[in-house]
Amino acid sequence: MKIRAILFIAFFLVNAALYIFSSEVRGIVIQSLSLVDPVGAALVGLIAATVYGINSANGRAMILVAAGIGCWGIGEIIFMVFANIMNIDPFPSIADVFFLLAYPLLGVGIYLGFAAAEVKLAQVKKSLLAILLSASLVLTVLVVYFMLYQVYDPEVDFATNFVNISYGLGDLVLVILSFLAILVSNEYKGGKLGSFWKSMALGLIMILIADILFAIYNEQILNDIKPYTYVDLFWTAGYLFIAFGMLESYIHVRAVQKKIKLKLAQK
């Protein structure tokens, strides 16, 4: 696990170095490379889901989460092709359909995991609940202000406003999902499944922070102004956390299977 964690950190640092030393972050090279993160995370998730199958709650949750991340990946590819190859304004476009489709998929997936965990709120430490509620409140205020209140523009067409506001609503869902993921990780404290949910929660929080910062510094980021462009690294970190959690989960189940097969062979 340590080696894999080091590899993930190294991958993140390479990404960070590219952003820091590149003169054109929004150019085709960096943007193409950044597609590896969501597409890779989705693929890892789908592979991990195969080991569980759809008969287990974890399998169903993982398939939906992987599909959600996959939608973000497809959205990113379309966005990149429109913006960097076809020179078409990518917003609003079909890319947004995929970006937005990710929210319900992630929502149902994480809810399934939460339902399977049967979290008893009465047993959760009051201090943890207080921290979670406070953090959720802060994130909710930021999302409502920067992603709902500020994005509405009466001078633009209905479709643009609709898509903009949908992102805000999607991110409100993401606040709730991060909250649920932390509760699930707390429920499985000390176990490998708890580590998976911890990675999931960290990944969702990183993506949420990236979305909020993107909404705040939208113009600077799209105009390739540093250090605002480093916001992309929060998405990278988010995808990497989720991919790492799913990969570790897959490796653990495979190890359990291998161990029991070995015992079976020795019988």
Added chain:
Amino acid sequence: MHIVTDTGAPVESLVCFKTISTIANKLLLIFIASIQYKYMEEKSKLQKTAVDLVLKYFGQSTAEIYNHFFDGESDEDILASVSEIMIEYLGEKKAKEEIDKYMGKAGL
């Protein structure tokens, strides 16, 4: 005329004794079989419950391997195996809760 045995007892009593002993033998066999059946049924119930728990968290393929592995294992070994993987995967507290819940549901 009465046919008698070597000991002088009427042959009907010998036939009667043999019938009774045959019936008793059969009853004994049925009794033993029922105990064995009950034991096997309880064991398969525990096995089924343990496999259900593995299925919930690890999915079909792992559950199938465990089902195969549990065949011929004692109750204690099945419980020990399932506890070991559950504690590692769910953490001690949740694993205990889940095992207690599943065993309780199955009346074990």
